Amino acid sequence: MNTKPPVRPTRKRYQILALIFVTVVINYMDRSNISVAAFAISDELGLTTVQMGLIFSAFAWTYSALQIPGGILVDQIRPRILYPAIMILWSVATLVQGFANSIAALVGCRAAIGVFEAPSYPANNKIVTSWFPEKERASAIAIYTSGQFIGLAFLTPALILIQTYLGWRGLFFISGAIGIFWAVAWYFLYRSPQEHRGVNRAELELIAADGGLIETSVTDEERNTFSWKDLGEAFIHRKLWGVYLGQFCLGSLFIFFLTWFPTYLVKYRGLDFIKSGFLASVPFLAAFVGVLLSGFTSDALVRKGYTPEIARKAPILIGMLLSVSIIGANYTDSTFWVIFFLSVAFFGNGLASIAWVFISLLAPRRLIGLIGGVFNFIGGLAAALTPIVIGYLVTDSSFEPALFYIGAIAFLGFCSYLFLIGKVERIADRK
Template identity: 70%
Template sequence: MQKEQSSKKTNKRYGILAMVFLTVVINYLDRSNISVAAFALSEDLDLSSVQMGFIFSAFAWTYAILQIPGGFMADKIKTRVLYSVIMALWSIATLVQGMANSFGSLLGLRATIGIFEAPSYPTNNVIVTRWFPEKERASAIAIYTSGQFLGLAFLTPVLTAIQSYLGWRGLFYVSGAIGLVWAVLWYVLYRDPKEHSTMNQEEIDYIAEGGGLIDGVSDTDKKEQVEKFSWSDLREVFSYRKLWGLYIGQFCLGTIIIFFLTWFPTYLVKYRGLDFLESGFLASIPFLAAFFGVLLSGFTSDFLIKRGYTVEIARKLPIICGMLLSTAIIGANYTDDTFLVILFLSIAFFGNGLASIAWVFISLMAPKKLIGLTGGAFNFIGGLSGIVVPVIIGYLVKDGDFKPALFFIGAIALLGFISYTFIVGKVERIVPRSKN
């Protein structure tokens, strides 16, 4: 399509980024509403802490397993179509949760949501890689990633209020309906860069010259267009130590997020004795801290790049500092003061926010023709935390003491620091060995 010519480039990429941001908000709304509903739901259906652990983890069973196929889909299927379809399907599954009446039905529906959300983050990364030059990419990733924190910070009290008035079933009905509306709007509004009718050639050139892969690959590498899937591609994305450093780091990052998305409200109400509505407002504070953490991380990282600092310093420093700060979650074990409990948890989640720009490494290091697949592998390993962590916590707290669970989360955060510091190595684009 011929683009309009002008002396000043358009900035349509920011509108696309806003759409991705809203999609992430809805994505995490449908992942985390179970945590708000958990206390009332478990009492209504007479579910134990171990059973709730399995329900919390059921989403991640399918979500993690399907990350690699999801990454392949992100590379192959038009983003406009893929996102609209999967969003509509996971929203329907969310809505149907309101009709669940047993452990088995909830387990199945949570797993179903995981199936349809699986391609979402690989798709987000493909969108940003196509729409943004490298020097703006960490900020872009930080902005859309912040949606998971800002959305939950403001929506957690709202979701708590909805449940108070409509019950936990009504909470799922409202959540699902929101996603269905946005799925339709996404299909109407989204276009890839070269299909965007109001985007001019100057902006396309700006993105492409800055390393944006507007065709899925750079303009200088069009001969490496994405080919059909092969098992050698899958072996490729698991063949490099530095990629394994990223994968392990993502597992550790996911462990902290999973706690806040699943057990956190139950921790405040059942193990800290807070009022349910009060817990909704207090639970929003760590999410706000994480929101500021991820924005600070992204903009600081891009600022350091523009000031001439090395990629290792600019991209790694926020993540390494963030993983260290996340170990502060252990401090909540040593106080009964609600203010200090929320403070320690907020520091930990702020650190998690700092480390949440890790997706930038996939944009910078993945083989060019395997960005989606590498992102799928990255999120697959990260998603494994969602399978094992809620269940482990369920067993650790079954005797009524939550302290072992917080020690466990802090230890995993320390492992993430070690992985990013000593395993990732130099940040550079990987050239497949067959190309060397």
């Protein structure tokens, strides 16, 4: 009797994950290059800390405001079309920053980047939810989220060197050109699970059998139409407010590293500009380790039979508590200990950065993009508010109030996950 051996599933989902990872690196390069250029920009244009705080936060004004519309777009437009379109647009806005000669021009460019990056993270989550089974999803989210940390860890010294030799304007020109090139590559490389020629039936069945929503963008007829009742659904559940508030708190620490961190090291800790670039990479590497440890540990706990309340919440709760340690930098004059406390805090931020998995697990199936948009909208408010708050809290001689503020916000995030989310289960679709 001849029996055919079972067909082994292909592994094309990991190639898709690699595409998302590179895109996240470029995404955060275009968000963070302003922090590298900030010292030179403020010196050349004569800007104050409050004015720089406005420039830092301008990206988040539009990015946050357009998260919900961006999430709706993600539910309507295929990633193969949507992603390269928005990537080209935000890369052009990045490049145009190199021509800016005023605070108004810089604010306008940063706001434009926020407009076009708004759908990116809801799109990332939608793609991973379509391509990965639930038992692999936290690891997948951790891997692409790590792009924002590992990319910045290695890119920060590189961006500083580019600015050293080509100036801050050249930094923006090169950053924008890289994004345009990758947008073209994405269009030719990305396909949905059903359309990808390299995916066999066994891999599709593996994904679908464990909650992968491979059917989320099958045909135009099955694509969702927006309803205002759907938007209301995103705001009426306590467990969703738990992750929303947690994301705001998580984003407050992250945006400090994305904006004020180099200025803190150079102006308030007296480090050389080049040296600060290499020291600044250490907390990003710590966060990179944290997010990967969190994702793989969380999925391992799921496979061992632990409840989602333990497997998914524990890394985030531990991470939020560790983030409070940023306050320790206020009590030392040693560069080593300053970097140590900041690295522990950012390691904790990395541990907590798998929070997107809760959108995959809690949101009604047809509203993943929309609720992901709301989630990122509220998280984006931290990016809009925190740079300005820090600009007002710091003085010419002290950064201490800003670090106390960030530590307190991190503890609030811990309380949010501990007391608001409750049982981790998908909310029933009321349609």
